[in-house]
Amino acid sequence: xxxxxxxxxxxxxxxxxxxxxxxxxxxxxxxxxxxxxxxxxxxxxxxxxxxxxxxxxxxxxxxxxxxxxxxxxxxxxxxxxxxxxxxxxxxxxxxxxxxxxxxxxxxxxxxxx
Amino acid sequence: xxxxxxxxxxxxxxxxxxxxxxxxxxxxxxxxxxxxxxxxxxxxxxxxxxxxxxxxxxxxxxxxxxxxxxxxxxxxxxxxxxxxxxxxxxxxxxxxxxxxxxxxxxxxxxxxxxxxx
Numbered sequence: 571x572x573x574x575x576x577x578x579x580x581x582x583x584x585x586x587x588x589x590x591x592x593x594x595x596x597x598x599x600x601x602x603x604x605x606x607x608x609x610x611x612x613x614x615x616x617x618x619x620x621x622x623x624x625x626x627x628x629x630x631x632x633x634x635x636x637x638x639x640x641x642x643x644x645x646x647x648x649x650x651x652x653x654x655x656x657x658x659x660x661x662x663x664x665x666x667x668x669x670x671x672x673x674x675x676x677x678x679x680x681x682x683x
Numbered sequence: 684x685x686x687x688x689x690x691x692x693x694x695x696x697x698x699x700x701x702x703x704x705x706x707x708x709x710x711x712x713x714x715x716x717x718x719x720x721x722x723x724x725x726x727x728x729x730x731x732x733x734x735x736x737x738x739x740x741x742x743x744x745x746x747x748x749x750x751x752x753x754x755x756x757x758x759x760x761x762x763x764x765x766x767x768x769x770x771x772x773x774x775x776x777x778x779x780x781x782x783x784x785x786x787x788x789x790x791x792x793x794x795x796x797x798x799x800x
């Protein structure tokens with residue numbers, strides 16, 4: 571079985587400060603891992619993905635994530651938050667033997683001026 | 684540009700009606716999925732299909748059925764709509780991983796916001 575845990579339902583930061591959105595997964599197999607973003611009333615957009623190449627993955631809009639197998643984590647970071655980053659973020663895992671993307675419950679990122 | 688198209692952005696239906704949600708993808712993907720999105724619960728899988736005429740139950744299939752008669756089209760059916768099926772419904776597709784050697788991302792439609800009154 572696979573599962574994804576996003577450790578924070580809400581994260582609040584000030585504009586210009588770093589962002590950290592945490593994600594842990596449970597899996598017995600090598601996973602593929604993804605982060606998606608969803609702005610209000612918009613569809614899901616892929617931010618970045620890990621598919622067993624480099625463990626540090628760079629995505630769009632200055633986001634990056636590091637795959638740490640020993641910690642079963644795939645945390646999303648950004649050095650400096652922008653107001654336009656305010657959105658819902660989803661961590662997603664797909665196992666080697668499964669076709670199915672499994673979603674975390676989401677983290678709402680709030681950015682204060 | 685890859686595209687997953689859901690037939691309606693907004694729908695309002697009455698309790699007891701039979702409801703069809705349609706999804707079409709133009710990427711020749713084998714896998715297609717229907718998810719339901721509710722605040723605080725993320726996306727939960729209703730049904731998926733890995734080939735034409737094939738379907739598998741997801742985590743919350745009760746009250747739903749699906750149809751996949753053609754590769755590009757995956758329909759979600761609410762046999763008798765109820766108010767607890769008021770939600771955002773998202774369709775997605777992805778290629779079979781064996782073709783690429785790894786899992787690529789799933790591509791999502793814009794969603795259908797269904798209200799059952």
